[in-house]
Amino acid sequence: MPATATLSSAVRQIPKIPRAHWLLGNLRPFVSSPPHFLQQAHSRYGPILEVGIPGRRLISMVEPAYIQQVLVGHNRNYIKDPNTRALKISLGEGLLTSDGDFWRKQRRIAQPAFHRHRLQQLAQNMVKHTREMLQQWEHKPGFNLADEMMVLTSDIAATSLFGASVQNNLEIGRALLTAMRYHIQRFNNPFNLPHWMPTPANRRYQRAMQVLDRSVYGMIEQRRRAGQDGQHDLLAMLMEARDEETGEGMSDKQLRDECITLFAAGHETSANALCWLFYLLDQHPQVQQKVVAEIEAVLGQDEPTAGSIRGLEYTFRTIQEGLRLYPPAWIIGREPLADDHIDGYHIPKGAFVTMCTYVVHRLPQLWESPEAFEPDRFLPEAVKARPKYAYFPFGGGPRLCIGNHFALMEMQIVLAMVLQRFRIRCLPGQPAGMEPLITLRPKGGMQVKLEKRRLQEI
Numbered sequence: 001m002p003a004t005a006t007l008s009s010a011v012r013q014i015p016k017i018p019r020a021h022w023l024l025g026n027l028r029p030f031v032s033s034p035p036h037f038l039q040q041a042h043s044r045y046g047p048i049l050e051v052g053i054p055g056r057r058l059i060s061m062v063e064p065a066y067i068q069q070v071l072v073g074h075n076r077n078y079i080k081d082p083n084t085r086a087l088k089i090s091l092g093e094g095l096l097t098s099d100g101d102f103w104r105k106q107r108r109i110a111q112p113a114f115h116r117h118r119l120q121q122l123a124q125n126m127v128k129h130t131r132e133m134l135q136q137w138e139h140k141p142g143f144n145l146a147d148e149m150m151v152l153t154s155d156i157a158a159t160s161l162f163g164a165s166v167q168n169n170l171e172i173g174r175a176l177l178t179a180m181r182y183h184i185q186r187f188n189n190p191f192n193l194p195h196w197m198p199t200p201a202n203r204r205y206q207r208a209m210q211v212l213d214r215s216v217y218g219m220i221e222q223r224r225r226a227g228q229d230g231q232h233d234l235l236a237m238l239m240e241a242r243d244e245e246t247g248e249g250m251s252d253k254q255l256r257d258e259c260i261t262l263f264a265a266g267h268e269t270s271a272n273a274l275c276w277l278f279y280l281l282d283q284h285p286q287v288q289q290k291v292v293a294e295i296e297a298v299l300g301q302d303e304p305t306a307g308s309i310r311g312l313e314y315t316f317r318t319i320q321e322g323l324r325l326y327p328p329a330w331i332i333g334r335e336p337l338a339d340d341h342i343d344g345y346h347i348p349k350g351a352f353v354t355m356c357t358y359v360v361h362r363l364p365q366l367w368e369s370p371e372a373f374e375p376d377r378f379l380p381e382a383v384k385a386r387p388k389y390a391y392f393p394f395g396g397g398p399r400l401c402i403g404n405h406f407a408l409m410e411m412q413i414v415l416a417m418v419l420q421r422f423r424i425r426c427l428p429g430q431p432a433g434m435e436p437l438i439t440l441r442p443k444g445g446m447q448v449k450l451e452k453r454r455l456q457e458i
């Protein structure tokens with residue numbers, strides 16, 4: 001694969017992976033671990049291939065130039081894939097699942113809330129929640145880090161979005177997890193029973209959705225009643241936003257969809273990214289030592305601020321490298337609205353096009369010693385030497401993650417504050433592996449023990 005690919009117009013055939021089963025095709029090997037299945041398949045069949053899955057034409061591409069065509073060059077020809085669209089029964093028509101003009105309008109409305117200068121105000125909220133977590137850690141020798149990070153990031157996401165009105169964000173988080181597990185089970189099973197049938201799984205899912213709706217509609221209703229005075233959170237911004245043409249505000253249903261989407265997209269991704277990062281730092285003490293030395297030089301024992309974290313350059317590269325090896329959004333999917341041609345390959349209308357971040361981030365053609373954890377791969381000259389879509393943990397083009405700066409700031413703050421006080425050690429055999437659900441989770445969580453650190457003794 002060349003570093004800068006020149007795309008061909010000669011007609012070419014997409015290689016098809018031989019079917020493992022006459023009816024199910026490659027469904028079983030694929031769903032047992034999609035990132036590993038695709039990694040092996042691409043090393044054998046090249047940068048684009050077709051996987052036989054019942055009822056779908058699944059085309060996987062890992063060449064950065066092809067990914068750029070789908071996400072940027074030809075983006076108007078692509079909508080979200082059927083699995084993402086299936087999330088609409090839970091997330092509704094929020095930013096993640098909607099398409100076309102409706103999505104464009106909603107994105108325009110939401111974008112200012114994620115502007116850098118607004119995010120700086122949110123840094124204090126991130127510091128506050130991290131400080132509270134660390135105070136509790138003083139009395140805990142060990143725990144499941146995945147749970148701790150999920151609680152922390154859901155507290156941060158919920159209070160950034162809903163301000164002080166949110167009281168039951170943990171309940172919302174748990175309900176969302178039940179809903180997302182339900183979706184994954186359905187994605188992986190071609191013979192699903194309809195949603196309305198009273199199966200145990202359907203009933204569990206319905207109960208979770210009731211919790212979600214009750215909580216979010218409750219907050220919206222409370223705001224409508226009590227007014228927005230003194231509220232500067234995202235819900236307030238969305239409630240005040242007006243359509244440029246009609247002057248109409250968002251309906252309660254639209255507000256509910258955007259809030260649940262932002263909460264869902266905004267906490268699990270960061271929690272998993274942080275968890276994997278602490279795991280990598282434990283595995284690579286020499287990198288951890290450099291990060292800690294930088295934190296000591298830049299912050300000492302002070303709490304970080306949006307301004308001071310800018311000095312944490314090596315720490316930032318370490319976070320980028322963590323997102324390379326364990327990208328929480330490990331796969332991105334699209335569906336072409338009309339036939340497309342990329343480098344001579346015919347991408348038929350209606351195909352399920354996937355771009356597996358996890359595979360691209362570990363391609364030996366793009367990354368020297370891809371399995372090694374080396375933050376200096378993200379020094380500016382090294383970044384410049386790689387093709388643009390060799391690295392895309394936040395996606396790209398118009399659908400680039402709206403929360404990318406939020407997430408990066410959150411990760412820097414949490415990492416710095418934890419490392420100022422503790423060293424996290426994974427227990428032997430932890431984590432047990434990867435669990436690629438909607439985000440890439442550590443399988444069974446991550447059991448760790450804590451060691452107190454005084455910065456001087458690194």
Ligand code: HEM
Nearest residue numbers: 095096265266269270273329393394395399401402403407
């Ligand atoms: C490490 C953390 C995060 C990662 C790795 C991540 C990754 C991604 C990726 C890859 C996409 C694009 C999906 C696609 O093109 O199909 C995306 C979209 C999105 N993300 Fe994030 N995300 C993170 C954190 C956040 C946070 C903190 C928020 C909100 C506070 C957020 C909100 C969203 C939303 C609303 C979208 C849809 C944007 C649109 O299509 O207009 N994400 N994210």
